[in-house]
Each structure stands twice: as C-alpha cells, then as structure tokens.
Amino acid sequence: MKLKSAIGFFAHPDDETILAGGLIALLGQQGVKTHIVCATRGEGGEVGQPPLVHDRRDLGAVREAELRCAAYALGASVEVLSYVDPQVGPDDVLQAFEADFEALARQFAAIIQREEAQLVLTHGADGEYGHPAHQLVHQAVMAAAQHLAPQVLVYSVAAFVPTIEDRLWNQNEMAHYALDIRPWAAQKVAAMECHRTQHALFTRRKKQKSVRDALRTVESVRRQWPPVPEGLPEDAFAELLKQAGAWSP
Numbered sequence: 649m650k651l652k653s654a655i656g657f658f659a660h661p662d663d664e665t666i667l668a669g670g671l672i673a674l675l676g677q678q679g680v681k682t683h684i685v686c687a688t689r690g691e692g693g694e695v696g697q698p699p700l701v702h703d704r705r706d707l708g709a710v711r712e713a714e715l716r717c718a719a720y721a722l723g724a725s726v727e728v729l730s731y732v733d734p735q736v737g738p739d740d741v742l743q744a745f746e747a748d749f750e751a752l753a754r755q756f757a758a759i760i761q762r763e764e765a766q767l768v769l770t771h772g773a774d775g776e777y778g779h780p781a782h783q784l785v786h787q788a789v790m791a792a793a794q795h796l797a798p799q800v801l802v803y804s805v806a807a808f809v810p811t812i813e814d815r816l817w818n819q820n821e822m823a824h825y826a827l828d829i830r831p832w833a834a835q836k837v838a839a840m841e842c843h844r845t846q847h848a849l850f851t852r853r854k855k856q857k858s859v860r861d862a863l864r865t866v867e868s869v870r871r872q873w874p875p876v877p878e879g880l881p882e883d884a885f886a887e888l889l890k891q892a893g894a895w896s897p
C-alpha cells in the first residue's frame with residue numbers, strides 16, 4: 649500500500665509544527681496529501697512577549713492565521729474546529745476544551761473518512777507533558793479509529809532535542825521510530841516563524857536566543873492503532889520513515 653492521504657489531529661495551533669513539523673514536511677515531499685485539523689484556535693494561550701495582541705478577544709483569529717501560515721510552510725492543508733481553548737489560569741493549570749466526547753470522536757471519524765486518510769498523526773496518551781487538551785484529542789482519535797475507522801493507522805508524535813532533557817515526550821510510551829528531521833528543518837523553522845505570538849514560549853524554557861535555536865531536531869512516533877503487541881510496527885508509514893533514515897530508539 650502506498651500512502652496517499654494523512655491527517656494530523658492536534659489541540660492547539662503550533663502543536664502540529666513543534667511535534668510533527670518535520671514529519672508533515674516529509675509526507676508532503678513524498679506526495680502524501682496531508683491535512684491538519686486543529687480542535688481550537690488556541691485563544692486561551694499566550695499573547696506574545698511583548699504582547700502582539702492587545703485585545704485578548706483577537707487572539708483566536710491571530711493564532712488561526714498563524715496556523716494557516718505554518719500549514720502553508722509545511723505543505724499541508726488546514727482546518728480549525730470550533731472548540732474553545734480555555735484561558736490558562738493564574739495558577740498555570742492547563743485545561744481541556746469543552747466537548748461532548750462521543751460527538752468529538754464522530755467528528756474526527758467523519759474527517760478521516762472524508763479525507764480518505766490512511767494515516768493519522770496525533771498527541772500521545774500522556775498528552776506529552778500531561779496537557780488535558782492533548783489527552784482529549786488523543787482519546788477521541790483512538791475512539792474514532794477503534795469504532796468508526798478501524799482501517800486507519802494512528803501514530804502519536806513527539807519531538808525533542810537529543811542532547812537536552814525535554815518535556816515534549818510521552819514518557820510512558822516508548823517511541824517505535826525516531827527521525828532526525830534536519831533535512832526538513834527549513835520548513836519546520838519557517839512554520840515556527842509563523843507562530844509569532846508563541847515565540848517567547850518556544851525559547852523561554854532553555855533561554856534560546858532565536859526560534860531556530862529552539863528547533864527540536866528529532867521527531868519520534870509510536871503506533872497506537874492497530875495495537876502493536878511486541879516488536880516494531882511494519883506498515884506503509886514505517887516503510888516511508890525507514891527510507892527517510894528513521895531508527896528505532
């Protein structure tokens with residue numbers, strides 16, 4: 649089977665770029681039509697530092713435009729759903745968006761069917777660093793695959809810099825394959841540049857000087873559906889990854 653169509657389901661604008669920008673660029677290069685679906689407009693997130701958005705009510709529209717810019721840089725189409733990202737509280741407590749779970753899973757399944765997607769990329773069960781919105785998207789994608797689209801391959805994605813400890817990693821879920829995405833770095837950096845309101849966030853944790861310094865150069869994946877009882881998954885995406893130089897960590 650040759651892959652023709654893939655979808656990335658993510659919770660917020662920038663997740664697609666940070667977690668999977670290199671992989672999405674690779675899919676495009678290989679002629680796989682890739683569609684990004686973002687559940688929210690990220691309206692609860694940061695406004696930039698110094699603020700690029702002065703009225704918080706404008707943040708959703710600004711971040712949606714940033715996402716469209718990033719998708720274009722990665723060679724993907726994009727669609728933003730109408731869930732609302734709750735604002736991060738003063739105590740930094742992260743929250744999921746409000747959704748009827750069954751309806752969300754059905755909505756995801758309908759998009760998988762409409763796009764005739766053979767591959768889905770999404771968040772890990774841990775939500776990377778425990779983000780409840782990432783976990784919710786993961787769970788709804790899994791429900792969609794199991795009950796409504798059992799023929800689809802679902803892989804969770806994560807990204808890190810090999811030399812430093814990094815939280816964008818699903819610690820309880822071993823990756824099946826990892827890829828050095830530096831051959832696609834120009835596209836991933838261009839997509840990071842698009843997410844202007846998030847630049848302070850990208851560089852804050854390791855005090856990097858530029859967005860490029862904050863590039864996560866390794867992206868890793870784990871097949872979540874169909875389950876892999878042991879060993880490594882063998883399928884069309886695994887084949888594409890291996891041909892691109894992926895290894896099993």
Ligand SMILES: [Zn+2]
Nearest residue numbers: 659660663782
């Ligand atoms: Zn996110």
